[in-house]
Amino acid sequence: MKTTMTRVGFCPKCKALGAEVSDEFVAFGQDSQLYKQIYTLYKGVSGYTPHLYQFISLVGDTIFYIRVCSMVGCGADIIEKIIDKKPTYKMVIYKNAWSSEMPMSLKDWTALEDFTDTGFEL
DSSP states (O other): OOSEEEEEEEOHHHHHHGGGOOSEEEEEOTTTOSEEEEEOOOOSOTTEEEEEEEEEEEETTEEEEEEEEOBBTTTEEEEEEEETTEEEEEEEEOGGGSOOOEEEEHHHHHHHHHOOOGGGOO
16 A cells, blocks of 8 residues: 555645646655655646645544645745755655645545556656
8 A cells, every 4th residue: 555646636726826826746755655746737627736745544444644735835845956966856744735635535535546647646
């Protein structure tokens, strides 16, 4: 069972911003197990953006998880630093932007894990 994954979710803050949503987001690479900076041309339905989903616990057949919008300027930011004359980037996920724990059936969580969204492929 994956503990962190990037999937699409609805963000009311990004919906309210409309066209002002950033063209970059933070994603979690399943193979690399690292956060990555991704640039995209947003073509989706307003408010549906990449989110980070994080597994918290399993009680019976119910998963408890938290999630955060990973759009830069909403739930995440990317800070550039120059180290040894080379730019390096730090991915920042705002602690106060994470949702409170939410329940989901194990069946639905497994479907979310297995879903391949080629629009946000890493």
